[in-house]
Each structure stands twice: as structure tokens, then as C-alpha cells.
Amino acid sequence: METKTKKFKPTPEPTLRRLPRYLHLLKFLKEAGEKNVSSTLIANELSFDPTQVRKDIEYTGIIGKPKTGFNITELIKSIEEFLNWNNQTDAFLIGTGSLGTAMLGYGRFREYGLNFVAAFDNDELIIGKTIHDTPVLPIGKVVDLAQRMHINIGVITVPAHSAQYITDLLVEGGVRAIWNFAPIHVKVPEGIILENAQLTQSLAVLSHKLNEKMDREM
Amino acid sequence: METKTKKFKPTPEPTLRRLPRYLHLLKFLKEAGEKNVSSTLIANELSFDPTQVRKDIEYTGIIGKPKTGFNITELIKSIEEFLNWNNQTDAFLIGTGSLGTAMLGYGRFREYGLNFVAAFDNDELIIGKTIHDTPVLPIGKVVDLAQRMHINIGVITVPAHSAQYITDLLVEGGVRAIWNFAPIHVKVPEGIILENAQLTQSLAVLSHKLNEKMDREM
DNA sequence: TAAGTATCGAGAAAAATATCACGATAATTA
DNA sequence: TAATTATCGTGATATTTTTCTCGATACTTA
Numbered sequence: 001m002e003t004k005t006k007k008f009k010p011t012p013e014p015t016l017r018r019l020p021r022y023l024h025l026l027k028f029l030k031e032a033g034e035k036n037v038s039s040t041l042i043a044n045e046l047s048f049d050p051t052q053v054r055k056d057i058e059y060t061g062i063i064g065k066p067k068t069g070f071n072i073t074e075l076i077k078s079i080e081e082f083l084n085w086n087n088q089t090d091a092f093l094i095g096t097g098s099l100g101t102a103m104l105g106y107g108r109f110r111e112y113g114l115n116f117v118a119a120f121d122n123d124e125l126i127i128g129k130t131i132h133d134t135p136v137l138p139i140g141k142v143v144d145l146a147q148r149m150h151i152n153i154g155v156i157t158v159p160a161h162s163a164q165y166i167t168d169l170l171v172e173g174g175v176r177a178i179w180n181f182a183p184i185h186v187k188v189p190e191g192i193i194l195e196n197a198q199l200t201q202s203l204a205v206l207s208h209k210l211n212e213k214m215d216r217e218m
Numbered sequence: 219m220e221t222k223t224k225k226f227k228p229t230p231e232p233t234l235r236r237l238p239r240y241l242h243l244l245k246f247l248k249e250a251g252e253k254n255v256s257s258t259l260i261a262n263e264l265s266f267d268p269t270q271v272r273k274d275i276e277y278t279g280i281i282g283k284p285k286t287g288f289n290i291t292e293l294i295k296s297i298e299e300f301l302n303w304n305n306q307t308d309a310f311l312i313g314t315g316s317l318g319t320a321m322l323g324y325g326r327f328r329e330y331g332l333n334f335v336a337a338f339d340n341d342e343l344i345i346g347k348t349i350h351d352t353p354v355l356p357i358g359k360v361v362d363l364a365q366r367m368h369i370n371i372g373v374i375t376v377p378a379h380s381a382q383y384i385t386d387l388l389v390e391g392g393v394r395a396i397w398n399f400a401p402i403h404v405k406v407p408e409g410i411i412l413e414n415a416q417l418t419q420s421l422a423v424l425s426h427k428l429n430e431k432m433d434r435e436m
Numbered sequence: 437t438a439a440g441t442a443t444c445g446a447g448a449a450a451a452a453t454a455t456c457a458c459g460a461t462a463a464t465t466a
Numbered sequence: 467t468a469a470t471t472a473t474c475g476t477g478a479t480a481t482t483t484t485t486c487t488c489g490a491t492a493c494t495t496a
Contacts, residue, residue, distance in 0.1 A: 016422045017422060019422055020416060020421075021403060038473060051455060052454060055453095065474075068473075082426070089425075098320035160242070177424055177428045193431060195423055200238040202235075202397070204237055206411060207302055207330070208229060258442080267485060281445085283493085284493080286443075287444080437496100438496085440493105444491075445488105446488095448487075450486080451482100454480080456480080458477095460473105461473085462471100462472090
């Protein structure tokens, strides 16, 4: 009963996608020595509408002060807590090709609550080694280890043709959420969270806009 | 006045983001020997609504046949032409860190109309070499070469702190569209297309859903 | 050839999301 | 202290996106 939120409103996906952008900006402003920020300022900076920014921020639970806005440090904290990025969630990464390696190498995912505890591949040459301090294990161990380590997130960076197979292994291992980078639709049982992160989606938007622009210029 | 298309309806962004997913599925079905496909089938496969699929497809200009649906080959062609993925657009990639290298290595971007003709970096050790057949040049040459080669797309894979600087160079070089992977909001002049492709956006959706799920389970 | 069926296309309705409008409030200035 | 100003929170409105509904059509089967 203590977790009695007044009236539950599910967070819109567009809001969730904007929150990280606010976070980047806020960290930048904090770095620059700013103390407070208004929704107006954020909106101008990112070309959004101030009301939209305010409503987005409202979802994270913080309340601001008229005339002043929000304390930057508190707002950062509010967003991070809302996304649970202040706690680390252990994750497996499957597929140590170029994208997988890049992700392990990025190293900043801990800032976003993602902690890669192990990577998996079938390539004998890599198994047993580490990539940026993350050990690479054979794919045959995914299910057992995921179960025993209570892994919640699986990140799929294998080619399209093996993505479904890997997904099934992760699900069998008890993973609750899958972040899929393979350019294919994988099927998951009811209740498993699936988030597709295909670059081609973003590229499609760019391509189409560029296309329109070129048409207009002729 | 001459560009008087019957009634212009701008394509919704959600539609643009779904089109690549249809494309992946269609290529898979074609590979499997299928000839035709219905919006119902696509919808079931990707867990969308059939009407939505039909409306999305309608934007690409193809028209289907009752009872039969669409010829897969023609539908693929229609989507690819709509996104201009049947033509190659030359692009520069700036920043040959792990993500930049991964993107050059992916090699399949040509399927999506993106042709990396050169990469740029400041690292003396890499300049002059090639990464997966793409030559790496010093950043000082971006502006001049972009102008002379009439480059339309710039892909930014540098760290946040230099992203704005690189953006300005690309704009000066006459680039029309920027695909930004740096976790920061870069500013571009009116008329320049900017598409942000930050993984953190996708991760935020995943994190929040997982968070909610865990809360519910307790 | 006629009846049955799956699908399309498109207009209408519903739902989700974004923007507007405004009273309330905290800081600043006169 | 009073007037002014920037901003918040929120209800109302507008816009966009999704879903529903249904007549028309092409294929399949009796």
C-alpha cells in the first residue's frame, strides 16, 4: 500500500524516448556549472514544445518551482531513478561481431544501468578471451548461466538467421527483456519485453526526408 | 506549381520506422520462396494491425489485389524506391572509434542506399589506412572533400564533446543530412536534416518497461 | 457458373499525443 | 511593499495516429 501512486498513467513511448535527450542536455548544463533549468530552456535547446517538456518531466515525479524551474541535479536524479538507471541490471550480450564488440567497448552503458557480465559467441578463437574486460563464453552456456545468475536482460547482436534461436535460449534462461539488434522480427512469449533497435529504422526516416528534400529542390 | 501531386500527405514517422521491418520480413519470405503476401500475414507476423500495414504500404504507392494481396518482389521494390534505397547516396563517416568501425564493417549499408566513400579521424595511427576498404582521412579534409564530392550524408560517430564541431564542418561542406550517433543534441541550420540515432532512446523504453514489470511482480 | 471467402481501399470513429490557454506562484525590480 | 515577470501545473483543444467498419473485388471451390 505504501506504493500508492495517486492515479496510474502509463508513460507514453514518445516520452520515454525523449527523456534520455533531456538527460544528455542536463548533464551538459550541469558540467557547464548551471544550477537550475526551466522547461522553456530545455524546449528551446532541443526544439520541442515547453509544455511537452513539462509533461514529460512530470512523469518522473519531480515537481518544479514557478519562475525558477528545476534544480538540475535533482532533475537528473529524478529521470535516472524513473528509468532505473541508478541501479545496475546484469545483462548478457550474444554475438561478438563488430556491433557486439563495439557495444562492449563503449563502456558507458553502466551510466544507463546496463552491466554486461558476459558475452557469448560460437567462434572458438574468441571463446575464453575477454573483450574490454567482459569474458566471452560459448553459446551452449547461455541458458544455464542466465538461470543461475538471474540475468534480466539479453542483448542480441548476432546475424538475422540465428536471432530467433538465440532469443529462444535467452527466454529459456529466464531473461525478462530482450534488446534485439538483428534486422529481423523475433518472437517472444507473452510477458517478455522485446525492444527492437534496428539502425535501419532510423535510417529510413533520414533517407525519406532527404529524398523529399532533393525532390523539392528540382 | 509544377510539382502538383494530387494531394500531398506527408508520411508519418511511425510509418517510416515500420517500413524497414516490413522489408526485412518480405526479404525473408521471398528467400523462402513465397510469391505473394497479404497485409494480414505481415500484421500477424509482426504483431501489428492489418489496416495499419495496409495504410503504411499505401504510402509507398503500390496497390494490391483483393484476395491475393501484394506480389512480394514488387512490394519490396516499392518500399525500396520510396525510401530511395535502390540508389546509392555517398556518405562520409566521422569518427573511427568502435561504433564507427563497426558501421564501416557492417558492409550491408549499401542495401540501404548508404555508400561510405570515406571515413575521417584525428588519430595519426589510422589516417592513411583503410577500414574495411574505406580510406581514413584527416578531419581537416572534411569540408573541402565534401564540397568537391557533393556528399549528401554525414554520419557522426565521434564522442559527444566534438559532435557539434564536426556537425559544423559537415554543414560547411554542404552536406544535406546528418545521422548523429553522439549522445548529444547538435544544432543544425534550417533546412539541414538531422536524425538522431541514440541507442539510449531505445534503451530507455526497455529499462522503463522492465522496471514496471519488476514492480508488478513484487 | 454460382456461392463463398479473403483481402483491399477508404471513410469514420477512437485513441494517443501534442499544443494552447490560463490561473497560481515564486523570484525580481521599482 | 507593490508591481512585474518567468515559469509551473493542468484542464481544454487540436492534431496525429491507430483501429474499426464496410462495400467492392478477385480468387477458389462446389
